[in-house]
Amino acid sequence: MKPAIHAFLEQGRPDEGAIDAFLRSHGFPLVEGGRATFVFRGHADAVNLRHWIYGLESSQPFERAYDTDLWFHVHEMPPGSRVEYKLEVIRNGHHEWIRDPFNPHLAHDPFGANSVAQGEGYARPAWSLPDPETRTGRLEELWLTETPFGEPRRVTMYLPARFRPSRRYPLLVVHDGGDYLRYAALKEVLDNLIHRLEVAPLIAALTHPGDRLVEYPDDPRHSTMIANELLPELERLYPLMPDARNRCLMGASFGAVASLATAWRHPGKFGRLLLQSGSFAFTDIGHHKRGPAFDRVVEFVNAFREAPGRPSERVYLSCGMYESLIYENRSLVPLLQTTGMGVRYEWVRDGHNWENWRDRLQSGLSWLFPGPLWMVYE
Amino acid sequence: MTLGVLLGPQRLAPTIDQELSRWGIPGQLATITAGWQEREAEDDELQEFLGHRCVNLRLHARSDDVFGRDPELFQAHRAKQDTLRHLQDLYRGRLAHALDAARELAQAPAPSDLVEAEREAAVLALRLVDKQHLARTRKVQRQFELTYHPASRPAVDEHYRELRSILGECFALLIAGGHVASLLNRMRLFQLDTLLASLPRPLPVFAWSAGAMAITERVVLFHDSPPQGPGNAELLGHGLGLLPGIVVLPHARRRLRLDDRERVSLFARRFKPDRCVALDEGDRAVWNGREWSAGPSTRQLLPSGDVECIADLPESKEPVAQEARS
Incomplete structure (x- = not known):
């Protein structure tokens, strides 16, 4: 099945209202089967997903949706997975690591907190x-x-x-x-x-x-x-x-x-x-x-x-x-x-x-x- | 024993009142809630439900009193329990392998004329592991009794006499569920079997859940899906042996995978000739001194892997005859 973000963007360049509606109608990261869609909205030169999965490139680039301020990345997310991550937002050569503003799930440790993506089937015991x-x-x-x-x-x-x-x-x-x-x-x-x-x-x-x-x-x-x-x-x-x-x-x-x-x-x-x-x-x-x-x-x-x-x-x-x-x-x-x-x-x-x-x-x-x-x- | 009534769990939908009425039990009732351990005295609900006619024998508190007054017995009892726990661990290890062998053979793709004998042998091996564990636990218990003579210790004897006097004024004994080992230990310390046999008139016993398990001959611990692993049913040891020929399985619907024919079959074959009887809410099994009968919904695990209402079984129309034990 096609990720919802792809189906949404296939309809052509969305305007502000359509983006607002799309983001309101889903929770993010949006988990669909074995994939998760991460989004970022705002001014940026580039956005990267910085995750802690050994074996994959630790930085995964987001795509920009046309010339809008919506950025997204579809990532493999096997069922039952938990992945901690941050978003790296690059503006004017300045790199900032932030927690995902769309994701309420956080994991804390002595160094602070990370956002957590939860794959299908994961629930806190x-x-x-x-x-x-x-x-x-x-x-x-x-x-x-x-x-x-x-x-x-x-x-x-x-x-x-x-x-x-x-x-x-x-x-x-x-x-x-x-x-x-x-x-x-x-x-x-x-x-x-x-x-x-x-x-x-x-x-x-x-x-x-x-x-x-x-x-x-x-x-x-x-x-x-x-x-x-x-x-x-x-x-x-x-x-x-x-x-x-x-x-x-x-x-x-x-x-x-x-x-x-x-x-x-x-x-x-x-x-x-x-x-x-x-x-x-x-x-x-x-x-x-x-x-x-x-x-x-x-x-x-x-x-x-x-x-x-x-x-x-x-x-x-x-x-x-x-x-x-x-x-x-x-x-x-x-x-x-x-x-x-x-x-x-x-x-x-x-x-x-x-x-x-x-x-x-x-x-x-x-x-x-x-x-x-x-x-x-x- | 002339009347022993085993019931399913009583917490949510109690039937003990109906059962007492059915048998026309009047007056004062003795209760044992030692399976609730420190909460033994919190029996208000039961008291209320039965019209405040219960006298709680407080076996847990009495055993605390005995151990406080007789430190030597306390230490010996503690050492015995350590030994039994250790034995249980060792038995569990052997049991896991014996069960693995039986399960592997149950699924072995081989001609039935070859594999049947092997399957039978695997079950026999399993029964041998159980039998040896029973013998070892009994030996530890006997050794403790022969060395320390708990029955003749003054603190125990004092309570024994008091209990005998209370039971002599009661019309039935009720034994509630809870922690089966703790319950059994307390009943054993005050020699409940001897005590009941010594009464001038036989006392009917009504027992549920762990209480029912503890007064049969063999106490089988079971849970097919515990959080810690495979859930291999295991023998705790001998029960008080007041009721013969039955392995009691309270909460069977919740604790056993009764739709897994292979597990059910192995369970029934392992413990035969005893009947493996599921005691869920509303279930009952009655021993009248000669034979067993069962309530209409009460089910039995069968060697075929089926779980059938006992009353529906063609070979066991009520009352259920006691089978010869091998």
């Missing part, structure tokens, strides 16, 4: 939204006063609804906990999934890093802090299940590297790993091209590939197909499987962003810590 029916857990702050970094570290603790000190709970250690709370709605997600009985009531320790690019890629100080200082302190303060299969390390991007590296350095301590879009860069020969921040990552991943051992019991791994890291993550799966660990992986039409990581939490957490849904028959 209901369990990631606040639900008035859901009983909510609570957050409290904890300080690790002595750490290998020579400075105290803040940890935000999540305690589930109906927390009872006489019960025991699994432990989820979340790298970049503050970002997970802010950008991946982690508290709402935990509240909802626990309320729906899909995830076991658990205690989460949300860590806040110092310089994550230094601490996360297999820095022994980090893994020592998590395994030998944070864990005993949490066991002292909270009613935790005593065994490895009730302890999970979780993280995204460099946080996934930190999780795997910590488990690798302390095998038998963390029986569950949830690794999202891990920055698992490696080389088979020669030097990598990802920049100095990845030097230690590559060193670690190469060493891990050489001697993976059996760092955990069960690993959930996810990555977006539109990320540059998809190759590394896909490569890791067969290696993890050879270790005898239970491995589950999920590749999705999404990018390296917090909403992708949010959307995977149901399948990851419910597999690692299945809730009593299985046990409850009301």
